[in-house]
Amino acid sequence: MTKSELINRLAERFPQLGAKDADYAVKVLLDALSAALVSGDRIEVRGFGSFSLNYRPPRIGRNPKSGEKVNVPEKYVPHFKAGKELRERVDLGLTKP
Amino acid sequence: MTLTKSELADLLFEKVGLNKREAKDMVEAFFDEVKSALEEGDDVKLSGFCNFQLRDKPQRPGRNPKTGEEIPITARRVVTFHASQKLKMAVEEFRRGNTQ
Numbered sequence: 001m002t003k004s005e006l007i008n009r010l011a012e013r014f015p016q017l018g019a020k021d022a023d024y025a026v027k028v029l030l031d032a033l034s035a036a037l038v039s040g041d042r043i044e045v046r047g048f049g050s051f052s053l054n055y056r057p058p059r060i061g062r063n064p065k066s067g068e069k070v071n072v073p074e075k076y077v078p079h080f081k082a083g084k085e086l087r088e089r090v091d092l093g094l095t096k097p
Numbered sequence: 098m099t100l101t102k103s104e105l106a107d108l109l110f111e112k113v114g115l116n117k118r119e120a121k122d123m124v125e126a127f128f129d130e131v132k133s134a135l136e137e138g139d140d141v142k143l144s145g146f147c148n149f150q151l152r153d154k155p156q157r158p159g160r161n162p163k164t165g166e167e168i169p170i171t172a173r174r175v176v177t178f179h180a181s182q183k184l185k186m187a188v189e190e191f192r193r194g195n196t197q
Contacts, residue, residue: 001134001141009130014123017115025113025123030146032108034184036100038191043100048128053188076192077185078147080178087175089136094153094174096138 003030037078047085054079102128135176148179 001009003026011022033051036043043051053076061072082090102124109120131149134141141149152175159170180188 001130001139003143003145006127006130006134006141006143010123010126013126013130014119017119021113021115025109025115026127028108028112029105029124029127030143032100032105034146034187037184038187040192041098041100045102045128048132073193075189078178078180078188080147080149082176086132086135089132090151090176091173093136093138093151094172 040076045083047083049081049083049086051078051080053077138174143181145181145183147181147184150177150179151175152177 007019007023007026010026011017011019014022017025033043037051037053040053056075056077058074059072061070062068063070102121105124106117106120109115109123110117113120115123131141135149135151138151140151143149154173154175156172157170158167160167
């Protein structure tokens with residue numbers, strides 16, 4: 001399912017809103033999720049999961065071509081942990097046809 | 098700080114002009130549609146934010162860490178999250194600008 005398919009499904013579920021509002025609503029939601037992570041906030045959605053940042057300490061890496069040592073600075077990467085309901089529903093999908 | 102469904106609903110109320118009821122239902126529906134797609138075995142690609150991919154894991158041997166007893170970890174399907182390049186860059190750039 002792509003973003004535009006998600007928008008279509010939501011537009012069908014909210015016929016009173018029209019496609020433009022469904023489109024804008026998805027944009028507002030995704031922008032808010034991104035903005036929260038960018039400023040280091042956690043996101044918690046019961047039954048779905050939580051998003052947070054994971055810290056990666058600085059390390060000495062190597063350029064695989066030249067073998068030269070390079071300093072890789074510390075960084076933060078987005079992380080997602082599926083909630084209980086999502087985990088269970090996804091796993092059920094394995095046994096369904 | 099933690100972002101939750103109620104703040105997301107407030108944003109839909111303020112920015113999209115949905116009424117409070119619709120805003121709450123829309124947030125619920127948004128996550129529900131993603132869950133349903135994943136449950137049906139369909140990967141989800143939210144361009145600019147992330148991809149959710151499904152992986153089927155075979156059964157593997159495991160152990161009860163308390164008793165040391167060997168028990169198989171059953172075959173299962175799990176969701177993996179991949180942040181988009183855009184999101185990763187935005188996080189890194191912001192963090193770099195705000196180094197402690």
